[in-house]
Amino acid sequence: MNTLWNKVLELVAARMNPSSFDAWFSPTQQRSFQDGVLEVAVPDQYFVNWLKEHYMDVILEILRSFTQSDVRVIFTIDPNLTSRTSYEPEDLHAESTESRRAEIKESNAIQVIEEPIGLNPKYTFETYVVGGSNQLAHAASLAVAKQPSRAYNPLFIYGGVGLGKTHLMHAIGHAVKTQDTQGKVRIYYLSFERFMNELINAIRFDTMQQFREKYRNIDLLLIDDIQFIAGKERTQEEFFHTFNALYDTQKQIVISSDCPPKKIPTLEERLRSRFEWGLIVDIQPPDFETKVAILKKKAETEQIELPNDVAMFIATQIKSNIRALEGCLIKIAAHSTIVKEEITLDLAKRVLDDILDVKDPGSARSITVTLIQEVVANHYKIKVEDMRSASRLRNVAFPRQIAMFLARKLTDLSLPAIGQFFGGKDHTTIMYACQKVQAMTQEDVTLAKEVETLEQALHT
Numbered sequence: 001m002n003t004l005w006n007k008v009l010e011l012v013a014a015r016m017n018p019s020s021f022d023a024w025f026s027p028t029q030q031r032s033f034q035d036g037v038l039e040v041a042v043p044d045q046y047f048v049n050w051l052k053e054h055y056m057d058v059i060l061e062i063l064r065s066f067t068q069s070d071v072r073v074i075f076t077i078d079p080n081l082t083s084r085t086s087y088e089p090e091d092l093h094a095e096s097t098e099s100r101r102a103e104i105k106e107s108n109a110i111q112v113i114e115e116p117i118g119l120n121p122k123y124t125f126e127t128y129v130v131g132g133s134n135q136l137a138h139a140a141s142l143a144v145a146k147q148p149s150r151a152y153n154p155l156f157i158y159g160g161v162g163l164g165k166t167h168l169m170h171a172i173g174h175a176v177k178t179q180d181t182q183g184k185v186r187i188y189y190l191s192f193e194r195f196m197n198e199l200i201n202a203i204r205f206d207t208m209q210q211f212r213e214k215y216r217n218i219d220l221l222l223i224d225d226i227q228f229i230a231g232k233e234r235t236q237e238e239f240f241h242t243f244n245a246l247y248d249t250q251k252q253i254v255i256s257s258d259c260p261p262k263k264i265p266t267l268e269e270r271l272r273s274r275f276e277w278g279l280i281v282d283i284q285p286p287d288f289e290t291k292v293a294i295l296k297k298k299a300e301t302e303q304i305e306l307p308n309d310v311a312m313f314i315a316t317q318i319k320s321n322i323r324a325l326e327g328c329l330i331k332i333a334a335h336s337t338i339v340k341e342e343i344t345l346d347l348a349k350r351v352l353d354d355i356l357d358v359k360d361p362g363s364a365r366s367i368t369v370t371l372i373q374e375v376v377a378n379h380y381k382i383k384v385e386d387m388r389s390a391s392r393l394r395n396v397a398f399p400r401q402i403a404m405f406l407a408r409k410l411t412d413l414s415l416p417a418i419g420q421f422f423g424g425k426d427h428t429t430i431m432y433a434c435q436k437v438q439a440m441t442q443e444d445v446t447l448a449k450e451v452e453t454l455e456q457a458l459h460t
């Protein structure tokens, strides 16, 4: 079955030796993938621990390359899955086997939730390729890493999808950590979505005091994808206080977003002005040479033999998204391992030809929600910003619903994730739009043709 997890397994298989893969990954199965949560069943707790410890980073990285968003992985234990490992779990023998087994049995009922917390070891300044498109953002990040809270505070980095914002933030975190010989600096990297979830839980479980204390005690706060703050009043309020507390005590704040503060819809004025207190830098799409350099660096880190002509070919195929660029390289390398052929221009063309036909958000000619919004807005002669607005005027609302319908149909994103692209709309709004457009296209031939034309435009 072509499940998301099976696609992940294909790429994982290319990166490890077959017997380990057989032992640790073959007995796993996707149970569900819904609303950004991927549920994977494994035979026992030992698998959970091993996968978490050794492969979580890789799994999350591959998932991101497919979905272009953070996916949460939940492991559930299904003892009916046959383990092919011959392991002797050391920790089963270390303590009383009985008690440990009882613990494991009990944990069968528990779901272990793993999220991209902390810093990705691969995202450092050393692995970051600098070109004209990201020079300023890179220099500013270096300055902040050298002198936290004295260079620019806050540092606000913005740019399109997959252009390296997260990479730079992690690089700052790593550099600060390396300089911190006494291990005193408290660094916290998180997505804005996670901040919001923590806040919701704090409200729900009446632990606001602990929530506030935790955030007031951070020395370097790296907060990713702040654009999702749009329309979240209570979270804006709390983030405002967190920001002030950190700023007043001279703690460094680094923020990333897909647009500058003034373009974040419904952002409170007091927060907007604070985001503008420090330095705002953007990352532009990379030029051809930078794309080739990034591919070469990535190939070097992953120990992939990448001929020059292939690097140049990939760079011409991908417009700007660096994640998609890397995705192509990984797919070509995986293919070359599977078919036991060297990477050549011919092989690369065959692989890319295949994946260009796939409706896969991480792949080359990927259809993103932003692209859908642009194409639909252009067709109906409305502004792209209208896609994120709350306007109920029919000439705006209906094209917006068509864009929501196409986003659901042509991307792998969950309903809540799509909602975020439309100004933070609720998942029920997206579902309603999909059902409505679906029903209307069945009754109205002209509309059905119109939607089909839009779809074709997106595929070319």
Ligand SMILES: Nc1ncnc2c1ncn2[C@@H]1O[C@H](COP(=O)(O)OP(=O)(O)OP(=O)(O)O)[C@@H](O)[C@H]1O
Pocket: 068, 123, 127, 128, 129, 130, 134, 159, 160, 161, 162, 163, 164, 165, 166, 167, 168, 225, 258, 294, 297, 322, 323, 326
């Ligand atoms: N200049 C660069 N040099 C090397 N690798 C890069 C560079 N820019 C981006 N990348 C790589 O591209 C991938 C996507 O980058 P990243 O996740 O940082 O993008 P992003 O801008 O945060 O995307 P999003 O908007 O989806 O959050 C990562 O694997 C990252 O390492």
